[in-house]
Amino acid sequence: MQEHIEEVAKNIYRIPIPVPFPMKYVYCYLLKNDEEWVMIDTGLNYKAARDAWLETFNQLQIDLMQVSMIFVTHFHPDHFGLSGWLQEKTGAKVFMSEVEYKMARTVWFKEGIQAEAIANMMRSHGVSDALASSMADNMIHLRKNVLPLPEVSILRSKKLTIADKEWEIIEASGHSDGQLCFYDKKDRMMIVADQVLNKITPNISKWPNASDNPLFQYFNSLSMLKGYDVKRALPGHGVIIDNFIMRIDEILKHHENRLQKIKNVLKGFTTAYEVACQIFKTESFTPHQWRFAMAETLAHLEYLVSTGEIERQQINERFYYSIN
Numbered sequence: 001m002q003e004h005i006e007e008v009a010k011n012i013y014r015i016p017i018p019v020p021f022p023m024k025y026v027y028c029y030l031l032k033n034d035e036e037w038v039m040i041d042t043g044l045n046y047k048a049a050r051d052a053w054l055e056t057f058n059q060l061q062i063d064l065m066q067v068s069m070i071f072v073t074h075f076h077p078d079h080f081g082l083s084g085w086l087q088e089k090t091g092a093k094v095f096m097s098e099v100e101y102k103m104a105r106t107v108w109f110k111e112g113i114q115a116e117a118i119a120n121m122m123r124s125h126g127v128s129d130a131l132a133s134s135m136a137d138n139m140i141h142l143r144k145n146v147l148p149l150p151e152v153s154i155l156r157s158k159k160l161t162i163a164d165k166e167w168e169i170i171e172a173s174g175h176s177d178g179q180l181c182f183y184d185k186k187d188r189m190m191i192v193a194d195q196v197l198n199k200i201t202p203n204i205s206k207w208p209n210a211s212d213n214p215l216f217q218y219f220n221s222l223s224m225l226k227g228y229d230v231k232r233a234l235p236g237h238g239v240i241i242d243n244f245i246m247r248i249d250e251i252l253k254h255h256e257n258r259l260q261k262i263k264n265v266l267k268g269f270t271t272a273y274e275v276a277c278q279i280f281k282t283e284s285f286t287p288h289q290w291r292f293a294m295a296e297t298l299a300h301l302e303y304l305v306s307t308g309e310i311e312r313q314q315i316n317e318r319f320y321y322s323i324n
């Protein structure tokens, strides 16, 4: 029994799908469109998530053949991972933005390439060989949770009518390079995926084969989103956001503080690894947590490089940061 399905507006349902991470659920959305159903996001491919979907279909009396379209907001495994399985079951078309589809191809379509690129990036920023290899293993391991891969169509329209609503499709980058948000002007509602979250701050990370300066992009897309009149924002994790602008400002503040903290710990030539050790409580970190801590530290360091506040230098195979 899926107990927590919530009808957030007429014919729009918010569905908690379990994830084996601390945030517990990814929230996916089901929209009833006449006799058809449209999905936004899918979950990670593992048994608890597949069971949650089957129970949801059962409870809402959805015939699998009625699911006609699946929109994936971004390529991260908790959003993209079940799209192939759901496409097999329903025959639905899977849509992504062009940028996100390109990332999905880079990260998931060929085994090991992105994992190796991440391990190399980590080594060049001061991570030990052993830890970098465990990060790569962790990525390779995760790939089984996004298989089978779907056949993807690129979403090019900027407007869609679903569930009697006119949705504006917005690309908001930062958390991912081309993440999709869906805005309903009439009811001042936005499906924001992981762009703005309550309580936790969205992870802003620098990865190989992606944006050089994701934090800069994130700041830009947040200020763009502040221009929308949003009464209720429906996120991919955590509770519904009813103080959209205030929450954006809190998130901006969090990053400002972190940037300041990083500047404070830079002493002489410092690697990103040494910075991460000082700004996170890393003692009991798993390789998975280390991967995100490093990528997040790098996003902040690279932002500071871009503003000219700090400098990056390469000595032999390794990068060092210092205050200008």
Ligand SMILES: [Zn+2]
Residues within 6 Å of the ligand: 026, 076, 078, 079, 194, 236, 237
């Ligand atoms: Zn997510």
